[in-house]
Amino acid sequence: VVALPAVALLILFGCLMWADDTRERERSAELRSGETVTVVYRILGLAVDCETGMRGYAATGMPLFTEPYDRAVAALPAEMQRLRDLAPSAAAELSFLDEVLRYQRSMLALLRAGKREEAVARIARQEGKILMDAFRLRAARVVAQVRREQIVRAEQSSRTRRILTATAAVGSTGTMALTITMLLGFANRVTGRLGALRDNSERLQRGETLLPPIGGDDEIADVDRAFRAMAEALEEGRLALQAANHDLESFSYSVSHDLRAPLRAVNGYAQLLEEEHAGELGEDGRAELAVIRSEAVRMSQLIDDLLSFSRFAQRTISAAPIDMTALAREVWSEIAAPGEEISLPPLPAASGDRAMVRQVLVNLLSNAVKFSRGNGGVRVEISGIPGAELNTYSVRDHGVGFDMRYAGKLFGVFQRLHSESDFEGTGVGLAIVQRVVTRHGGKVWAESKPGEGARFAFTLPAAREDG
Amino acid sequence: MSEEVEILLVEDNPRDLDLTLRVLRKHRLANRLLALSDGAAALDYIFARGEYAGRDGNSHPRVIFLDLKLPKVDGLEVLREIKSDPRTKLIPVVMITSSAEERDRVSSYTLGVNSYVVKPIDFDSFAKTMADLGFYWLAVNRAAQ
Numbered sequence: 001v002v003a004l005p006a007v008a009l010l011i012l013f014g015c016l017m018w019a020d021d022t023r024e025r026e027r028s029a030e031l032r033s034g035e036t037v038t039v040v041y042r043i044l045g046l047a048v049d050c051e052t053g054m055r056g057y058a059a060t061g062m063p064l065f066t067e068p069y070d071r072a073v074a075a076l077p078a079e080m081q082r083l084r085d086l087a088p089s090a091a092a093e094l095s096f097l098d099e100v101l102r103y104q105r106s107m108l109a110l111l112r113a114g115k116r117e118e119a120v121a122r123i124a125r126q127e128g129k130i131l132m133d134a135f136r137l138r139a140a141r142v143v144a145q146v147r148r149e150q151i152v153r154a155e156q157s158s159r160t161r162r163i164l165t166a167t168a169a170v171g172s173t174g175t176m177a178l179t180i181t182m183l184l185g186f187a188n189r190v191t192g193r194l195g196a197l198r199d200n201s202e203r204l205q206r207g208e209t210l211l212p213p214i215g216g217d218d219e220i221a222d223v224d225r226a227f228r229a230m231a232e233a234l235e236e237g238r239l240a241l242q243a244a245n246h247d248l249e250s251f252s253y254s255v256s257h258d259l260r261a262p263l264r265a266v267n268g269y270a271q272l273l274e275e276e277h278a279g280e281l282g283e284d285g286r287a288e289l290a291v292i293r294s295e296a297v298r299m300s301q302l303i304d305d306l307l308s309f310s311r312f313a314q315r316t317i318s319a320a321p322i323d324m325t326a327l328a329r330e331v332w333s334e335i336a337a338p339g340e341e342i343s344l345p346p347l348p349a350a351s352g353d354r355a356m357v358r359q360v361l362v363n364l365l366s367n368a369v370k371f372s373r374g375n376g377g378v379r380v381e382i383s384g385i386p387g388a389e390l391n392t393y394s395v396r397d398h399g400v401g402f403d404m405r406y407a408g409k410l411f412g413v414f415q416r417l418h419s420e421s422d423f424e425g426t427g428v429g430l431a432i433v434q435r436v437v438t439r440h441g442g443k444v445w446a447e448s449k450p451g452e453g454a455r456f457a458f459t460l461p462a463a464r465e466d467g
Numbered sequence: 468m469s470e471e472v473e474i475l476l477v478e479d480n481p482r483d484l485d486l487t488l489r490v491l492r493k494h495r496l497a498n499r500l501l502a503l504s505d506g507a508a509a510l511d512y513i514f515a516r517g518e519y520a521g522r523d524g525n526s527h528p529r530v531i532f533l534d535l536k537l538p539k540v541d542g543l544e545v546l547r548e549i550k551s552d553p554r555t556k557l558i559p560v561v562m563i564t565s566s567a568e569e570r571d572r573v574s575s576y577t578l579g580v581n582s583y584v585v586k587p588i589d590f591d592s593f594a595k596t597m598a599d600l601g602f603y604w605l606a607v608n609r610a611a612q
Contacts, residue, residue: 253568257536260565263588265482271590272489293590300588304567 005179012171019164026157033146033153036086040094040146043079044139046072047100051132054104057111058119066108073101090142100131193220197227204231245314252310259303267296298426302414305428309413313435317353321463324350324357324393328382331361335369340378347384348391349463356436357460363429364395364456370423371399371454387462390442394457401448410446433458473499473605475528477509477545478563479537483586487532490594496601501528506540509533510548513555527558530604535564535571543574550579557611559604 053069056062076097084091107128110119122128193214200210210231214224270292278286324347332342350357365380372378381396402410402417409415411434416427437444437458448454474496478484484502491497503509511517513531515524531549535542542562549555561582562575575583584600587593 253566256568257564257566260586260588261480261483264486264565264586264590264593267588268482268486268590268593272486297589 004182005175008171008175008178012168012175015164015167015171019160019167022160023157026153029153030150032086033150036083036090036146037143039079039083039086040090040139040142043076043083043094043097044136046076046079047097047132047135050076050101050104051128054107054111055123055128058107058116058123061111061116063112069104069108076101087142087146090146093138093142094135096135096138100135103128103131190220193224197223200224200227200231204234248310248314252307255303256307260300263296263300267293270296302426305426306413309428309432309435312356312359312432313439315353315356317356317439319351319353319440319461322350322352322354322357324348324384324391327354327358328361328365331358331365332380335362335366336378337369340369341380343379343381343383345383347382347393348386350391350393350460351463352440352460353436357440360433360436360458363433364458367429367456368395368397368399368454370425371401371418372397373399387459389462390459391462392457392459394455396453396455398453401450401452401454402446403450404448407446407448411444471499471526472501472528473530474501474601475509475512475531476500476502477504477506477532477537477542478502478534479504480534483534486590486593487597490597491601494598494601496598496605504538506537506542506545508539509537509545510540513549513558514552524554527555529610530559530561530608532561532563532600535562535566535575543571543578546575546578546580559608559610561600561604563600 049068049072053066053072056065057069059065080091080094080097083094107119107122110116110122193216196211196214197220203210210228213228214221270289274281274286274289281289325344328344328347332344336342365382368380369378372380376398379398383394383396385392400418406417410417411430412427413431414427415431416425433456434444437460440460442459442461444456444458446454446456474491476484476487478487484504488497488500488502491500501512503512508518509531512519512522513527515522533542533545537545542564546560546562549558549560556579559581560579561584562571562580563584563586564571565586567585572583582600584596587596
């Protein structure tokens with residue numbers, strides 16, 4: 001994350017270094033230019049001194065006038081050397097000085113040889129002036145060249161400065177922007193990866209396929225890998241459970257189809273035996289056949305009850321608000337005989353699977369009626385107490401009741417607390433009640449004393465006010 | 468068989484078949500009954516093919532009593548073939564089975580079964596149910612054809 005902005009910063013730093021170096025070089029070039037011009041003027045001055053000295057000597061014939069000439073000639077080599085150091089091309093241009101000096105030397109030689117007229121004649125022919133003008137021209141050209149170079153350099157320098165200023169501005173802003181972008185990108189990436197984790201947990205909840213692995217080697221990737229392993233284990237468990245459920249389903253399907261046929265044959269042939277061979281069987285034989293027949297029917301009832309229990313245990317719950325008062329009234333009208341009383345105040349609405357909750361009421365109310373009949377009239381009381389999450393409903397009867405010592409066995413499959421000769425039934429009803437109630441997230445319990453009736457209570461989720 | 472078949476009974480359990488025939492005979496409903504023991508034979512008969520290639524394919528039983536679990540071709544498949552063929556779809560089909568399973572009932576009615584009956588275990592109820600069915604489909608009901 002920090003690599004890219006760091007590289008950008010290094011590049012910017014490099015640019016600034018280069019700029020500084022360039023300015024340094026420009027400054028020394030500028031100094032050299034100034035000095036070059038100075039030296040050129042100085043050389044020109046010395047050349048003029050030479051010429052002046054030589055002409056003074058020629059005009060007056062007095063060697064005294066050669067003194068500036070001597071001084072200038074003595075000073076010139078050093079100046080020329082200086083110029084060669086500063087600007088070799090300028091020195092080359094001004095090497096014409098040698099021509100000038102050679103002419104002056106030859107003039108001095110003439111004068112010293114006493115040939116003054118000849119020397120004056122040459123001066124009058126402007127030989128010296130022509131040479132000096134040519135030299136001046138060259139010096140001017142050299143100076144002009146240096147000035148041109150200076151102007152070019154100044155332009156270049158100002159362009160460089162502009163570029164530099166722009167580079168610095170763009171560079172620093174860019175680096176800052178880059179840094180911010182990278183940081184935001186990093187934060188985004190972290191947020192995105194965390195988001196993928198959250199998405200996956202939601203997908204797992206809904207049973208959808210997970211997103212592709214997050215990848216990388218940070219803690220988020222570790223969590224992702226662990227989450228995937230967990231989801232896989234969960235899926236394996238789910239498949240195993242599904243297979244078991246499927247087996248159970250085919251088992252109960254086969255039971256429902258195949259276990260009944262033999263019972264029908266047992267019952268049917270026993271009946272045919274009784275009809276067709278009644279004379280040979282006698283009273284006892286007929287009674288025993290009746291037992292065979294009724295046991296076959298009871299076995300079939302057991303099969304039905306067991307199947308119905310397994311269906312209630314497996315069925316998916318489709319929850320909706322239930323008007324418990326109306327449901328209880330409906331069930332009561334189906335199971336009660338004339339003269340049997342019920343007290344049914346308004347009950348709080350529940351939330352659940354109507355068909356399943358209906359079975360709970362059917363089983364509890366039929367039990368209440370069954371165990372009350374023959375115990376001094378049937379009087380059943382239903383009541384309901386609303387709760388924040390769960391409502392509590394109870395069914396109270398004044399029947400035979402049961403011994404609380406056996407309360408633990410009450411809700412087991414095929415568990416009976418009364419003998420079959422006293423009360424019919426297969427012992428599946430309360431098992432179904434418990435299964436339905438617990439699958440709705442509620443619980444069921446009972447209290448009683450023998451001979452004093454029983455009270456069965458259960459809780460169900462309360463229906464939400466807004467429906 | 469020179470006379471037309473009135474009831475086609477498809478039942479693989481010999482005990483159930485025997486008990487059913489006894490009841491129907493007792494009520495003189497089995498005179499023109501053909502009993503077959505698997506779904507493939509039932510389809511051959513209904514579509515006049517295979518073993519029954521020689522019979523008049525335009526002559527149909529007045530009702531078919533069909534068991535749900537059958538060897539070779541099961542009852543639901545037999546029902547599907549009968550109800551999806553324009554020549555045979557008007558023949559009344561009654562599913563007579565041991566199973567009260569909701570999914571069997573839903574599948575049968577979805578495929579167009581005319582009635583679905585669960586065989587009672589108790590013989591008195593069984594006898595009454597079978598006799599009622601015979602009377603109803605042969606004497607009371609008016610078929611499309």
